[in-house]
Amino acid sequence: MADSFRLTLAQLNPTVGAFDANAEKALAAWQVGRDAGAQMVALPEMFLTGYQTQDLVLKPAFVQDAMAQMEALAARIVDGPALGIGGPYWDETGHYNAYWVLREGKVVARLLKHHLPHDDVFDEMRLFDSGPISGPYRIGPLRIGTPVCEDAWHPDVAETLAETGAEILLIPNGSPYRRRKLDLRQNVIVSRVVETGLPTVYLNAVGGQDDQLFDGASFVLNAHGALAVQFAPFEEIIDHVDFTRTPEGWVAAEGRKDAQPGDYEQDYRAMVMGLHDYLAKSGFSKVLLGLSGGIDSALVATIAADALGAENVRCVMLPSEYTSQGSLDDAADLAGRLGCPLDTVSIEGARDAVEGALAHLMVGTKPDVTEENVQSRLRGLMLMAISNKFGGMLLTTGNKSEVAVGYCTIYGDMAGGYNPIKDLYKTRVFETCRWRNANHRPWMKAPAGEVIPVTIIDKPPSAELRPDQKDQDSLPPYEVLDAILERLVEEDQSVAEIVAAGYDRATVKRVEHLLYISEWKRFQSAPGPRLTTRAFWLDRRYPMVNRWRDGS
Ligand SMILES: Nc1ncnc2c1ncn2[C@@H]1O[C@H](COP(=O)(O)OP(=O)(O)OC[C@H]2O[C@@H]([n+]3cccc(C(=O)O)c3)[C@H](O)[C@@H]2O)[C@@H](O)[C@H]1O
Numbered sequence: 001m002a003d004s005f006r007l008t009l010a011q012l013n014p015t016v017g018a019f020d021a022n023a024e025k026a027l028a029a030w031q032v033g034r035d036a037g038a039q040m041v042a043l044p045e046m047f048l049t050g051y052q053t054q055d056l057v058l059k060p061a062f063v064q065d066a067m068a069q070m071e072a073l074a075a076r077i078v079d080g081p082a083l084g085i086g087g088p089y090w091d092e093t094g095h096y097n098a099y100w101v102l103r104e105g106k107v108v109a110r111l112l113k114h115h116l117p118h119d120d121v122f123d124e125m126r127l128f129d130s131g132p133i134s135g136p137y138r139i140g141p142l143r144i145g146t147p148v149c150e151d152a153w154h155p156d157v158a159e160t161l162a163e164t165g166a167e168i169l170l171i172p173n174g175s176p177y178r179r180r181k182l183d184l185r186q187n188v189i190v191s192r193v194v195e196t197g198l199p200t201v202y203l204n205a206v207g208g209q210d211d212q213l214f215d216g217a218s219f220v221l222n223a224h225g226a227l228a229v230q231f232a233p234f235e236e237i238i239d240h241v242d243f244t245r246t247p248e249g250w251v252a253a254e255g256r257k258d259a260q261p262g263d264y265e266q267d268y269r270a271m272v273m274g275l276h277d278y279l280a281k282s283g284f285s286k287v288l289l290g291l292s293g294g295i296d297s298a299l300v301a302t303i304a305a306d307a308l309g310a311e312n313v314r315c316v317m318l319p320s321e322y323t324s325q326g327s328l329d330d331a332a333d334l335a336g337r338l339g340c341p342l343d344t345v346s347i348e349g350a351r352d353a354v355e356g357a358l359a360h361l362m363v364g365t366k367p368d369v370t371e372e373n374v375q376s377r378l379r380g381l382m383l384m385a386i387s388n389k390f391g392g393m394l395l396t397t398g399n400k401s402e403v404a405v406g407y408c409t410i411y412g413d414m415a416g417g418y419n420p421i422k423d424l425y426k427t428r429v430f431e432t433c434r435w436r437n438a439n440h441r442p443w444m445k446a447p448a449g450e451v452i453p454v455t456i457i458d459k460p461p462s463a464e465l466r467p468d469q470k471d472q473d474s475l476p477p478y479e480v481l482d483a484i485l486e487r488l489v490e491e492d493q494s495v496a497e498i499v500a501a502g503y504d505r506a507t508v509k510r511v512e513h514l515l516y517i518s519e520w521k522r523f524q525s526a527p528g529p530r531l532t533t534r535a536f537w538l539d540r541r542y543p544m545v546n547r548w549r550d551g552s
């Protein structure tokens with residue numbers, strides 16, 4: 001019996017619902033494996049349909065179509081390696097998230113996911129039935145056990161596979177990014193390796209799907225947990241792992257060990273990829289945004305220029321009488337450094353017209369946030385008109401701190417289809433700008449160097465909706481606001497715990513109140529890439545009507 005086995009890992013980016021394109025990608029990877037003499041080529045979880053399909057996978061027509069496409073793909077897998085690929089499977093016993101193994105024109109195995117994740121962004125218990133734990137399958141000389149993603153986060157599936165003769169584990173995944181997720185995954189998988197004594201392949205998808213980002217970063221561990229192979233995150237990679245039979249069992253040869261960037265780089269890459277894929281997969285190649293001369297729109301313009309090329313990022317300055325010369329200069333400076341086209345559209349005439357039209361109703365009232373919001377909404381209106389006429393998608397620019405406390409105008413600066421910094425607290429916005437100014441990578445399409453002028457980073461944030469307005473007039477300093485928000489949102493701390501940590505009780509209560517009363521705004525807000533454990537959308541599902549307040 002042969003003593004070697006070549007497994008080709010395809011860390012690739014599928015598109016939800018694009019069955020033909022996903023199948024072609026799988027076939028191209030299979031051809032790479034075949035040409036390299038592999039015995040098997042593996043793709044990630046639910047690759048044929050893309051992931052996550054959400055409720056699409058409850059639709060019989062969708063699943064029938066996917067299963068027919070899978071059979072058609074199987075018919076093309078002849079005279080070469082086996083192909084492992086994720087896709088749904090329905091039969092009279094249930095509806096499954098399955099891993100299909102195709103070989104010599106046929107489906108030779110189907111491994112059904114047993115543990116269905118139902119935490120953070122996952123609801124698989126509502127979408128699938130739990131399959132029985134499948135046994136190992138043989139490809140050439142090797143018996144392979146395949147826990148499907150969440151299956152590997154519990155000991156039982158891997159243990160059963162080891163007990164029933166698996167010689168390696170191959171885990172296909174659709175595991176979404178969040179900060180430092182790779183450390184968590186490796187800790188979990190080391191436990192499986194130690195429990196089973198089996199070399200383990202962890203293959204993850206890459207690419208953005210709505211708010212979720214799959215970061216790849218696939219890896220291979222040998223028995224005892226030593227790292228044999230590590231793929232880079234956020235890249236499409238096809239590469240091979242060579243296993244050799246030894247007296248102690250199968251051993252993976254040392255392969256590529258791609259470096260894993262630090263937190264700021266990974267978050268930045270996630271935002272760039274999230275924006276790129278949301279647009280490209282929705283059929284857009286251009287964006288526009290309101291460029292105020294402030295830091296949030298500066299960072300969004302930079303992310304967009306890195307994702308799409310500066311020529312595809314149309315910046316629009318929409319000044320009013322409150323716009324300072326400094327803001328006009330900073331916006332022009334940033335657009336020039338990035339190489340983005342910049343237009344100027346005054347909102348003054350439109351504001352006069354709106355205020356004139358409303359004047360007879362407003363008699364006797366004092367100017368307040370109403371007039372401020374009109375300016376914001378006029379900007380949204382003008383930007384959407386440019387979007388409609390010229391076809392770019394409008395980006396909205398609220399950071400996580402603002403989105404958390406509702407410091408943004410509904411139908412105003414919240415207008416837009418995607419928000420690249422929705423899960424980035426304001427204090428991280430500053431640090432991210434500094435990181436981008438100091439670092440450039442080949443995947444960034446905008447120029448290297450100090451693209452975000454230091455004056456933009458250093459000036460006090462202002463909405464410039466009334467004379468001398470500063471964010472800090474309405475909100476606690478961002479260091480304090482972000483620290484309280486992180487404790488309330490990410491850490492689920494009580495008011496008493498936050499106060500005990502040294503924060504002023506009245507401030508904590510105010511932030512808690514603002515967080516709860518703006519739930520409705522977030523419900524109507526644009527999606528954005530998930531970076532944390534509690535992004536606003538699926539990770540944290542709060543009611544809009546909620547009269548409870550923490551009395552601790
Ligand atoms: N639970 C709920 N469900 C549905 N609707 C609800 C609601 N609660 C209030 N509302 C409605 O929402 C409206 C208030 O919300 P909204 O109109 O957004 O206005 P509002 O939140 O009152 O004001 C916008 C805030 O964002 C700040 N800001 C900061 C930075 C930039 C910008 C900018 O615009 O560029 C703005 C601005 O200074 C102000 O504090 C009310 O008219 C009310 O009818």
Ligand SMILES: Nc1ncnc2c1ncn2[C@@H]1O[C@H](COP(=O)(O)OP(=O)(O)OP(=O)(O)O)[C@@H](O)[C@H]1O
Nearest residue numbers: 290291292294295296297317318319397413462463
């Ligand atoms: N004068 C302006 N010209 C163009 N767009 C603007 C202007 N003022 C505000 N906007 C848009 O509205 C968004 C919210 O802006 P605002 O300046 O009021 O608050 P901010 O959160 O401090 O954002 P920024 O740091 O980008 O200024 C901006 O990011 C920008 O997209």
Ligand SMILES: NC(=O)CC[C@H](N)C(=O)O
Nearest residue numbers: 117149150173174175176
């Ligand atoms: N697709 C899944 O089953 C995900 C499982 C796991 N909780 C992860 O995030 O990696």
